[in-house]
Amino acid sequence: MRNRVTVACAVVAVGIGAGGALVATSAAPAAGGAVPVTVTASSCGASAGWHRSAGPVTFDVTSHAPGYTSVYLVAASGDVLAELPSLGQGRTQPLSTALTGGRYTLRCVLTDATVRVSGSLQVYGTARGAAAGYQPMPDLALTGAVRAYTSWVAGRLPGLLAACRRLDGDVARGDLAAARSDWLRAHLDYERLGAAYNAFGDFDPRIDEMAAGLPQTTATPGWTGFFAIEHALWGGQPASRARPLTRNLVSAVAGLIADFPSEEIDPGDLPLRTHEILENALEFQLTGAADYGSGTTLATAYANTQGTAEILGTLAPLLAPLAPAVLAAARHGLAALQGDLLAERAADGRWRPVAQLAATARERLDGAIGALLETLSQVPGILTPRDGA
Amino acid sequence: MPAGRRDFLRGAAVTAAGAAAFGGTALIETPAAAPPPGAGAPSGRVLAFEGAHQAGIATPPQQAAAFCSFDVIAGSAAELRALLQALTARIRFLAAGGAPPAQDVQAVPADSGTLGPVVPADGLTVTVAVGASLFDSRFGLAARKPARLVPMPVFPDDLITASSPLHGDLSLQVCADSRDTVMHALRDIARHTRGGMQARWKIDGFTSPPRPAGAQRNQLGFRDGIANPDVADPAVARALLWARGGQAGEPAWTDGGSYQVIRIIRMLVEFWDRVSLQEQQQMIGRYRDSGAPLDGSRQSDIPDYKADPNGQVIPLDAHIRLANPRTAATASSRILRRSYNYDRGFDDVGDLDVGLVFCCYQQDVASQFAVVQGRLAGEPLVDYIKPTGGGYFFALPGVRGPGDYLGSGLL
Numbered sequence: 112m113r114n115r116v117t118v119a120c121a122v123v124a125v126g127i128g129a130g131g132a133l134v135a136t137s138a139a140p141a142a143g144g145a146v147p148v149t150v151t152a153s154s155c156g157a158s159a160g161w162h163r164s165a166g167p168v169t170f171d172v173t174s175h176a177p178g179y180t181s182v183y184l185v186a187a188s189g190d191v192l193a194e195l196p197s198l199g200q201g202r203t204q205p206l207s208t209a210l211t212g213g214r215y216t217l218r219c220v221l222t223d224a225t226v227r228v229s230g231s232l233q234v235y236g237t238a239r240g241a242a243a244g245y246q247p248m249p250d251l252a253l254t255g256a257v258r259a260y261t262s263w264v265a266g267r268l269p270g271l272l273a274a275c276r277r278l279d280g281d282v283a284r285g286d287l288a289a290a291r292s293d294w295l296r297a298h299l300d301y302e303r304l305g306a307a308y309n310a311f312g313d314f315d316p317r318i319d320e321m322a323a324g325l326p327q328t329t330a331t332p333g334w335t336g337f338f339a340i341e342h343a344l345w346g347g348q349p350a351s352r353a354r355p356l357t358r359n360l361v362s363a364v365a366g367l368i369a370d371f372p373s374e375e376i377d378p379g380d381l382p383l384r385t386h387e388i389l390e391n392a393l394e395f396q397l398t399g400a401a402d403y404g405s406g407t408t409l410a411t412a413y414a415n416t417q418g419t420a421e422i423l424g425t426l427a428p429l430l431a432p433l434a435p436a437v438l439a440a441a442r443h444g445l446a447a448l449q450g451d452l453l454a455e456r457a458a459d460g461r462w463r464p465v466a467q468l469a470a471t472a473r474e475r476l477d478g479a480i481g482a483l484l485e486t487l488s489q490v491p492g493i494l495t496p497r498d499g500a
Numbered sequence: 501m502p503a504g505r506r507d508f509l510r511g512a513a514v515t516a517a518g519a520a521a522f523g524g525t526a527l528i529e530t531p532a533a534a535p536p537p538g539a540g541a542p543s544g545r546v547l548a549f550e551g552a553h554q555a556g557i558a559t560p561p562q563q564a565a566a567f568c569s570f571d572v573i574a575g576s577a578a579e580l581r582a583l584l585q586a587l588t589a590r591i592r593f594l595a596a597g598g599a600p601p602a603q604d605v606q607a608v609p610a611d612s613g614t615l616g617p618v619v620p621a622d623g624l625t626v627t628v629a630v631g632a633s634l635f636d637s638r639f640g641l642a643a644r645k646p647a648r649l650v651p652m653p654v655f656p657d658d659l660i661t662a663s664s665p666l667h668g669d670l671s672l673q674v675c676a677d678s679r680d681t682v683m684h685a686l687r688d689i690a691r692h693t694r695g696g697m698q699a700r701w702k703i704d705g706f707t708s709p710p711r712p713a714g715a716q717r718n719q720l721g722f723r724d725g726i727a728n729p730d731v732a733d734p735a736v737a738r739a740l741l742w743a744r745g746g747q748a749g750e751p752a753w754t755d756g757g758s759y760q761v762i763r764i765i766r767m768l769v770e771f772w773d774r775v776s777l778q779e780q781q782q783m784i785g786r787y788r789d790s791g792a793p794l795d796g797s798r799q800s801d802i803p804d805y806k807a808d809p810n811g812q813v814i815p816l817d818a819h820i821r822l823a824n825p826r827t828a829a830t831a832s833s834r835i836l837r838r839s840y841n842y843d844r845g846f847d848d849v850g851d852l853d854v855g856l857v858f859c860c861y862q863q864d865v866a867s868q869f870a871v872v873q874g875r876l877a878g879e880p881l882v883d884y885i886k887p888t889g890g891g892y893f894f895a896l897p898g899v900r901g902p903g904d905y906l907g908s909g910l911l
Contacts, residue, residue, distance in 0.1 A: 167599075167602065191605050192605065193603070193605060194605050207602070207603070208602045208603065209601075209602035240601050240602060241602065242601075242602040242604055242605075243604045243606070243607075244605075245604070245605055245606040434606070444695075471571070471573075474571050474573050474700075475573050475698075477698055478573040478694060478695050478696070478697070478698045479695060481694035481695060481698075482508075482694045482695025482696075483695075484694075485507075485691065485694055485695075488608050489606065489607060489608065492604075492605070492606040492607055492608060493606045495606075497605075
């Protein structure tokens with residue numbers, strides 16, 4: 112899983128790339144050429160008098176302000192059109208975009224959160240391919256969503272623990288048939304929480320680690336969690352081999368419950384999870400890579416869609432005003448994917464193993480999740496905090 | 501997913517909303533028609549996308565190719581149309597090259613960036629063809645099927661029955677002057693058509709440079725594609741290459757299209773290398789070094805089969821003699837070959853999995869390729885080559901103007 116630092120880096124890299132593109136574009140108006148901008152602790156570029164014709168524009172922004180400065184190009188409406196996050200002192204970076212006619216300003220958010228604003232930049236005419244503007248969102252806006260999400264997870268954890276205890280009890284009694292069906296229930300309870308695994312810290316590997324990255328894969332001593340239990344229950348191993356694993360699972364989940372109130376969910380993680388849960392579902396569940404014998408990876412994928420829907424729901428109040436169509440498209444795509452998944456569940460509740468999917472059904476599922484991921488990939492960018500912009 | 505205006509979106513109900521989601525870049529036309537100076541680098545070649553025929557057919561083979569097959573998973577004829585429009589929009593942009601749209605602060609990058617900030621045209625062609633399976637009951641197109649389009653049959657010496665790289669609803673032949681340009685195009689197209697089509701198989705090909713001159717050598721060491729018809733001559737192209745809508749049972753919309761045959765032909769090169777040069781040359785019918793027919797001295801020499809009726813110089817079952825007997829009766833079965841060498845690593849016993857992505861175009865697959873292939877049945881060369889996949893497709897007519905799209909006549 113990515114963390115927010117890498118995301119920030121990616122944004123910078125993109126800015127550079129786009130800058131190169133626009134510099135090289137011959138469609139740039141005659142007024143073209145990079146506009147030098149100097150940021151200091153007390154100023155954000157020139158005071159007034161900028162004007163140019165519509166089209167691609169690049170500012171070469173040099174910071175002399177202490178620490179790191181975020182520079183935003185903002186329309187009169189308040190929409191952000193381009194950004195340069197975290198420009199270091201003494202550094203120069205291009206801030207590039209394409210502008211259509213209107214009045215714009217640069218906003219420099221200094222390390223201490225002080226905001227300096229440039230004079231207005233007047234752009235005349237209209238341009239094709241101009242950047243879209245987006246209303247900036249402060250990081251505090253995510254607080255409510257994080258709180259809602261955290262309390263949803265907290266409310267689910269006791270059910271997960273009860274399911275794990277049932278599984279452990281089945282194994283203790285030697286009732287492996289019951290254990291297999293209770294394993295699935297408990298595992299899906301956990302997979303539904305998908306978004307939370309960074310917040311679960313060290314508990315996640317104890318609960319849900321795949322064997323592929325372990326030195327001796329499934330034979331690695333100390334491999335525990337749902338997949339190790341699945342491997343035992345469906346691999347014909349005796350209850351006595353599974354019991355230490357199920358006991359360990361119960362204690363890991365109990366430990367997680369005790370620890371959860373002190374775990375913090377990074378607000379920026381929540382928007383990322385809207386696509387990352389299903390990126391993992393595509394990588395591990397729809398490929399069957401996470402199948403350790405039960406053939407239930409489509410059930411897991413379905414649980415992952417439920418977790419994604421939950422997060423999307425908590426973010427909906429933020430997303431709706433900023434990008435209502437993305438929200439609508441995500442909900443539509445999620446419902447379509449869920450429908451395609453449910454079509455692979457028999458009337459008796461059994462899920463078809465991916466290896467037994469008809470070729471057309473498999474293509475449809477892969478296509479549905481791929482299309483949904485393209486939509487969901489927009490959510491993190493829309494909900495990136497842009498304080499002071 | 502910026503530049504979403506012409507992306508494929510599954511579910512008609514969401515199309516309008518989804519399109520609006522992509523913001524300003526989506527609502528404003530992406531400037532693609534006029535690439536900036538330098539956009540053609542590294543090769544400097546921009547091959548025209550629009551025309552009566554698709555590019556990539558009569559175009560001499562570029563250096564790198566990918567042959568890809570997809571199944572359409574669009575749910576209706578309207579969605580199939582949206583898919584073909586999205587394909588058209590992407591190919592139009594990629595073939596022209598240029599700067600991707602300005603980066604939206606909210607969006608993931610509009611372009612993968614693998615070709616740098618400005619996409620070079622780099623001699624790119626993307627040729628879209630349709631397979632027989634597209635004309636089943638899903639889209640109501642059964643009555644519009646090209647008259648000669650069938651699933652590729654299993655020919656006598658084929659090993660394709662258990663093969664997975666076989667058939668498909670659509671084929672994309674992606675060719676360019678560099679390998680990375682081919683991959684960039686495929687990645688871009690897949691991204692913008694997700695939910696509309698799903699990849700089925702792919703094989704990469706490369707063109708070998710003249711060694712030291714003449715046609716490229718295949719991986720048997722022999723020059724290949726020497727005797728191609730000269731389709732630069734409009735009369736030849738008209739007679740052999742382009743489908744004629746409204747004639748011989750062909751639906752009118754097929755006019756200007758062409759039947760495409762793709763055959764993944766593995767060459768058992770380890771075995772081949774253990775065969776004497778004399779025997780190799782007898783099987784092919786040409787000298788390996790010069791490419792000349794065994795009764796000639798230069799690659800361009802025309803074999804004189806009349807003077808050698810019993811096959812004493814060029815055996816009667818030599819590959820070139822069976823493939824093109826050079827009689828008046830067989831002139832109409834000539835095909836335009838556009839093949840690439842391929843390399844897929846090693847097989848299970850450590851032998852090279854290399855060979856030829858045989859690709860050919862013709863007006864009528866039944867009376868051209870299938871007839872040639874029938875003549876080749878049982879040729880001595882079959883012990884050294886194993887056709888392992890491919891398919892029959894029909895390359896759609898060209899896009900005739902800014903408002904047109906691939907398959908507009910079909911739908």
